[in-house]
Amino acid sequence: MSSQLQQGDSSRSVLHRIMGGSTLVAVLAVVLSIVLGGILIAVTDDRVAETSAYFFSRPGDMLTAAWEAASGAYIALFQGAIFNPRADTVAQAIRPLTETLTVATPLILAGLGVAIAFRTGLFNIGAQGQIILGATFAAWVGFTLELPPGLHLLIAVVAGFIGGALWGFIPGILKARTGAHEVIVTIMLNYVAVYLVAYLLFTPGFQNPGSSNPISPRLDDSALYPLLLGSGYRLHLGFLVAIAATIGVWWLLNRSTTGFELRAVGANPNAARTAGISVTKGYVVVMMIAGGLAGLAGVAQVAGTEKVLTGGIAASFGFDAITVALLGRSHPWGVFFAGLLFGAFRAGGVQMQTQTGTPIDIVLVVQSLIVLFIAAPPLVKAIFRIDQKKKKKTTKPDQSSEDITTTTAAGGVA
Amino acid sequence: MSVATETRPEGPTHTATVRNWKAPIGFGVGALVALLVFALGSPAQTAVFRISNDSDRFRLADVALPATAVGWFTAVALTLIAVYAFLQVRNGRKVARWIPIVYGALFMIGFLTWVVGSANTPSISLAGLIAGSVTLAIPLIFGSLSGVLCERVGVVNIAIEGQLLSGAFAAAVAASISGNAYVGLIAAAFAGTLVSVVLAVFSIKYYVNQIIVGVVLNVLVSGLTGFLASTLLSRDSATFNSPPSLPVISIPFLSDLPIIGGILFRQSIVGYLMYVAVIVIYVGLFHTKWGLRVRAVGEHPQAADTMGIKVNSTRFWNVLLGGAVAGFGGAFFTLVSVSSFSRDMTAGAGYIALAALIFGRWNPIGAFFAALLFGFFTNLQYVLSIVGTSVPSQFMAMLPYIVTILAVAGLVGRSRPPAASGTPYMKE
Incomplete structure (x- = not known):
């Protein structure tokens, strides 16, 4: 098989590279993951367990129960994420979709932060801490400063970006100056951020006066993202910020000199250095941008959905952002749509858990399976028995994962 | 300091000297912390480290360290090491490998004495801690x-x-x-x-x-x-x-x-x-x-x-x-x-x-010792929260993570992973 690698490589046309079943594989990967998730739901279902006791006498019962368990959960998920047909009004029916967009906002922003670092050859696991710092800075501006509307929000957003950028600057400068591995530093800074905000929320400047809980005062209305669709929906201006950030990152990476330098550093730091590009500067700059983007995700949380600062402000968005960036293959628009997909899973998962009692963890399982399968097209093709002849030749790194694969060449983790 | 000799050592070890000021600067910052916190901020108590429990068969005496004296001692000792490292680097020599270990040990003694000394009950079980x-x-x-x-x-x-x-x-x-x-x-x-x-x-x-x-x-x-x-x-x-x-x-x-x-x-x-x-x-x-x-x-x-x-x-x-x-x-x-x-x-x-x-x-x-270090600081935080310190508990909880960052940035430097780590192998 391996002797055919070279041959397979050269026989591959450009058209094939683009069309090469990549979309098909993505769709199949999603289908496969959903089916596997469904099997898991069915296997752990109570009714299925009961009916399986008499499986051999009446197998239909168990199969029906299994189908109902899995499809019920997924229907609930869909209704919670996209469209609720049982709602009385159209406004109610599309409410789930707006929830999806709301949840996707921090995922997209933080995912962009992880992705841009990927492209520079850095593995930024620190989005979680960067979100927390961004939220903290923005929240402080929001409930402490008294500014006119508009300006107040603007300052809060800038502060959030700075907060995240600061938390990204630390691993960037340490990587550049001392060679400290960014993976370790960002992991450690995640924990430091958690404890830092836990400490702050017990200090007078941050804790809500009169409260004994670790919770901040509510942000002033002038510092909140305006709601896009009125008070009935949670969707806020932060989503437009996420779209703008996606365009901005796309422009930065593909159209600007800085972006070119960053990608050069990511592709081959030694070559970049030889070409006169400062690798150390690239590390610092990209980590600050990455942190700033994650900081904007924090702003979306604190000035958009939550409106107060708490210890759990970042939820698990920082970690989900890594899978979002991976699924989006570190391309800005890929990240955008991956963020939407995972936002839908998350928003729908909540609905599913309340409606059918299926734990929301199933969403994690399906998400990670999707990323795994998309990363290994030969496996998906083998399972669905498509492209059999070519499959033998194409057992090699998938062309479309090249951009991420290079991150390891640049000294990814260890 | 007697080590600051003018003649440079000869030999192949000296060929590619790039003066690395990281060590002296790090040592200097640490010494400053020791001076400000351990010495000037030292509590007027004696820190007691219990080595044996009452139930043990063999018992060793407790170690009692007066916080002020130990604080000043470590501050002075750390400053001396920093000066020594500075002179070594200025003369284009490498700082010996045992220096950071001695420095770290002294710093730990100073830190432990200070933090235990300033606790409400300045006594911890060293055996339990370890x-x-x-x-x-x-x-x-x-x-x-x-x-x-x-x-x-x-x-x-x-x-x-x-x-x-x-x-x-x-x-x-x-x-x-x-x-x-x-x-x-x-x-x-x-x-x-x-x-x-x-x-x-x-x-x-x-x-x-x-x-x-x-x-x-x-x-x-x-x-x-x-x-x-x-x-x-x-x-x-x-x-x-x-x-x-x-x-x-x-x-x-x-x-x-x-x-x-x-x-x-x-x-x-x-x-x-x-x-x-x-x-x-x-x-x-x-x-x-x-x-x-x-x-x-x-x-x-x-x-x-x-x-x-x-x-x-x-x-x-x-x-x-x-x-x-x-x-x-x-x-x-x-x-x-x-x-x-x-x-x-x-x-x-x-x-x-x-x-x-x-x-x-x-x-x-x-990896064994690195993990132990992390376990030590995590446990120290638990132990100290029991004896009650003036340091906010959240900062104590941050300690293992900050120490790891400092250690990775300061001590390990450009550590080199196995060369092929992360790259798949495809037979030609």
Whole structure:
């Protein structure tokens, strides 16, 4: 098989590279993951367990129960994420979709932060801490400063970006100056951020006066993202910020000199250095941008959905952002749509858990399976028995994962 | 200082001198901290370190250190070392390797005396502190060893967290069903191996980026175990989630020795396995034919292949072995430390293990001490919160993480991973 690698490589046309079943594989990967998730739901279902006791006498019962368990959960998920047909009004029916967009906002922003670092050859696991710092800075501006509307929000957003950028600057400068591995530093800074905000929320400047809980005062209305669709929906201006950030990152990476330098550093730091590009500067700059983007995700949380600062402000968005960036293959628009997909899973998962009692963890399982399968097209093709002849030749790194694969060449983790 | 001689040493060691001011600057900052905090901010109490418990057979006297005197002593000593390092670097010499160790030890004495001295009850049990550190470090060490086994053979293992978590889950379920903790231990190794199989298949057979597989596996295991924990385990926790604990095996006489008795001779089987694993993997990697082959595959797979070593199968088996080792570490959570599984109970231990592995420079012994350091600071924070310090508890909780950052930035520097780590091997 391996002797055919070279041959397979050269026989591959450009058209094939683009069309090469990549979309098909993505769709199949999603289908496969959903089916596997469904099997898991069915296997752990109570009714299925009961009916399986008499499986051999009446197998239909168990199969029906299994189908109902899995499809019920997924229907609930869909209704919670996209469209609720049982709602009385159209406004109610599309409410789930707006929830999806709301949840996707921090995922997209933080995912962009992880992705841009990927492209520079850095593995930024620190989005979680960067979100927390961004939220903290923005929240402080929001409930402490008294500014006119508009300006107040603007300052809060800038502060959030700075907060995240600061938390990204630390691993960037340490990587550049001392060679400290960014993976370790960002992991450690995640924990430091958690404890830092836990400490702050017990200090007078941050804790809500009169409260004994670790919770901040509510942000002033002038510092909140305006709601896009009125008070009935949670969707806020932060989503437009996420779209703008996606365009901005796309422009930065593909159209600007800085972006070119960053990608050069990511592709081959030694070559970049030889070409006169400062690798150390690239590390610092990209980590600050990455942190700033994650900081904007924090702003979306604190000035958009939550409106107060708490210890759990970042939820698990920082970690989900890594899978979002991976699924989006570190391309800005890929990240955008991956963020939407995972936002839908998350928003729908909540609905599913309340409606059918299926734990929301199933969403994690399906998400990670999707990323795994998309990363290994030969496996998906083998399972669905498509492209059999070519499959033998194409057992090699998938062309479309090249951009991420290079991150390891640049000294990814260890 | 007498060391500041004018003549420079001759010889090949001196050819490529790039003056590295990192050490003197770091030492200077530390000395300043010692002066301001340990000396000038010293409490007027005596810090007592209890070495033996009242119940011990052999008892050593408690160590009582007057905080002010120790504070000034460490501040002066640290300043002297900083000046010495400064002069050495100015003269174009390297700072000797033992200097940072002495410096670190002195700094620790100063810090401990200050922090214990300023506590409400300035007395802690040194034996308890150290024994607790080892206990906390056990899963981290297993995790790091898994990382060593994988990375030495050229496969990055981010999935340590997932391996630990799956080990913890499998140990809890298997031990509960069988009623035998040792069955749980074996099941944990199998579960860790299973995670490794996925890692190995995807990264070695399908050439998927190893970091991606690792990260995704962590999410997958977290989701799977969380899902099963809130369906199967919570539905019937008596059957599935009440594992018996592994007993502590005390070795007669030796376990009564002060300090080291508790660390070395009063452990559960997981603890003893940990020591065995560190030694076996160290000897195996650096003193056997197998180890030479493994390292060759990790450093230069083409060369290894030319010499007739089967690169990908060596990688495959090593990754599997790593998974089993990490699985044992996972069993620690449910069979030794807590007696039931709860979702995400490893709480990032796998990532800390990853840090310990890099901090320990991809060496089993190094990883062992790095994990111990982390366990020490984690435990110190618990101990200090009991005796009551003026330092806010959140800052004490940050300590292990900040120390790790400082250590990685200051001491390790540009640590070099195995050359082929992270790159798939494709035969030409």
